Structure formats: structure tokens, C-alpha cells
Amino acid sequence: MNRRRVREHIFTLLFQKEFAQPDEEQERIDLYFEQHSHIKEEDKKYILHELQGISEHLEPIDQLISSYSKGWKIERMSKVDLAIFRLAIYEMYYRDDIPKSVAINEAIELAKKYSSDEAPGFINGVLGKISSSVEAVAYEE
Template structure:
């Protein structure tokens, strides 16, 4: 699987965090992977590892997002945009394998695909402030 496809799966898993407790995440991962056909074990491991890593840094990520936005705290943000931002901030700050420019570009692509009309501009603007 390409990295962009893996990132899309990670986004979908993380989006589910908005609706379940962190303790339920392992079970949710199992349900998610049960829906995927022909997923390679290395791809599954990558998705799971990265999703859990983002979840572990959630407090720090949200604090950074709240400090970087005016009038748009995480509690007010569209859940799709928030999930995309969380993934991108994790990649920018804690994932040395992903260059900052790639994290931002991929976040904008996800926002265009899954967000609303203004999501890509919003995501790009927030991430530009963080950089």
C-alpha cells in the first residue's frame, strides 16, 4: 500500500476516537481491520502503530492546536478537520520519517477528500501557523 493510502486508513481509525473511549481503541482496530480485505500484515502493523502513537500524543497535539488557533479551539472544530489536523501535527512533531511539507500536503489532500468546502484552506492555515 502507498503511504497516502496508509494515511487514509489511519485517518479513518483516528476519526473513530471521537466516538469511543481510548480504552476501546484496540477493539475498534480489530473491527476496522476485519472490514479490510487482503491487507498485508506490515500495512496493518503500520496503521495500528501510528494510530496508537497519535492517540498517545492526543493531549499534547490538542494543546498545540488550541495554542495555535484563535476562535477555533478543538472543541469547536469540525471532527473531520480535527482528525486530519491531529494526524498532521503528530507527523510534523513526532514522526521523523515524514517531512513537514509532506505532512501538510497530505493533510490538505485528506481535507479535500473528506472535509467540507473550506476544510482544505482551514487545515492548511492552522498547520502553517504551527510550522
């Protein structure tokens, strides 16, 4: 499965997480993979690894979103856009093998496919500011 399709699965699981109780998370993930039985084991492992990484870094990721999405509180933000932001920022700052420009472009493509007409521009603007910010460098580890 290509990286874009795998990214869509990660995005979908991040989106679903917004509507589930924390104690239901593993059950939700298991059900997702049952419903998508075509996903190869190596892709499943990658998806789970990425979800774990995003969860581990959720606080600083959300801080970046809050800091750079002027006028938009995370609580009021579209759950689709929030999932896209979380995935993109994780890829930008916690994955050395994914160029920031690729993470941003992929986020825009997800927004075009799954969000509102305004979302691609909004996501591009916020991620562009984050990418070029000196402050954001503090999250690189």
C-alpha cells in the same frame, strides 16, 4: 499499499475514535481490520504503530491545535478536521522521516477529500503557522 492510502486508514481510525468509548477502542480497531481484510500485515503494523504514537502524544498535539486555531475550540471543531490535524501534527513533530511540507500537503489532500470546502484553507493556515512557529519546536523530541 502506498503511504497516502495507509494515511487514509489512520485518519479513518482517528475519526472513528471520536465516537467510541475508550473501553471499546480495541474492539473497534479489530472490527475495522476485519472489514478491511485486504490490508497487508506490514501495513496493519504501521497503522497501529502510528495510532499508538498519536495517542501517546495527544495532549501536546491538542495543545498545538488549540493554540493555533484561533476562535476554534477543539470541542467545536469538525471531527474530520480534528483527525486530520492530529495526524498531520504527529507526522510533523514526531516522525523524522516525513518532511513537514509533506505532512501539510497530505493533510490538505485529506481535507479536500473528506471535509468541507473551507477546510483545506483552514487546515493549511493552521498547520503553516504551527510549522513556522518557534514555540512549536518545543514539541520536537
